[in-house]
């Protein structure tokens with residue numbers, strides 16, 4: 001997929017996609033579990049199923065529609081992934097982050113990533129929206145990193161910094177917009193930690209993750225962020241806290257995918273109000289990444 005010879009290498013894929021619709025997107029959005037409704041915010045949509053796109057990975061998870069939606073958000077050409085890819089589906093990590101390369105090649109400058117996550121921070125409640133200020137790439141500690149292997153100089157440096165992975169101006173802007181929208185009670189800013197899944201964490205793992213500074217835990221996003229930052233795209237990300245991670249042995253609580261999807265439905269309205277406004281102010285105050 002990534003060798004220059006393949007007709008479907010990243011350049012080939014970019015050309016194929018841009019031939020399917022008339023504009024070059026500047027904004028990319030990745031919808032997490034149950035958050036695909038964000039794609040409905042786009043005007044003048046052109047929708048393609050991942051299955052229509054040669055050699056594009058396929059979504060296999062309930063709550064991930066598997067559609068690439070082109071359209072405009074507040075007048076900005078945008079491409080939105082209604083469904084992302086996860087290590088637990090058996091995808092190779094470079095397939096998971098392949099869409100980030102395609103976004104970059106199509107002209108995307110800013111990526112907004114969303115995910116559903118478990119709340120490790122005991123002050124968090126189900127339904128909170130956590131602006132991600134930093135991440136812990138736990139699979140990276142075991143050598144799972146999308147930049148492993150020869151560096152593709154076309155995209156970025158061999159050793160990219162990650163201390164500024166999440167755009168600080170956009171974090172502050174998003175928090176202000178959320179408070180102005182009346183979301184003060186449930187807007188947070190914290191650290192997201194990814195595991196590979198698909199099993200949810202044990203109690204001991206949740207306690208460890210909390211001790212090392214994680215406020216929320218999931219199974220995605222970090223790999224795409226590393227790839228997006230490697231190729232110089234601006235990143236803003238948030239987690240919808242869809243359940244409280246189980247931290248006590250004397251509870252019968254269990255994390256379920258159903259509650260993940262249900263919380264996404266319950267919060268859809270607030271998320272669909274927040275994202276376009278954050279973008280609207282971004283293009284006003286911070287137009288260039």
Ligand SMILES: Nc1nc2ncn(CCNC(CO)CO)c2c(=O)[nH]1
Nearest residue numbers: 116117118217218219245255257260
């Ligand atoms: N405790 C806990 N709660 C969560 N809610 C969403 N996710 C993200 C994983 N989402 C999977 C399963 O719902 C689907 O991608 C998690 C998680 O990993 N752990």
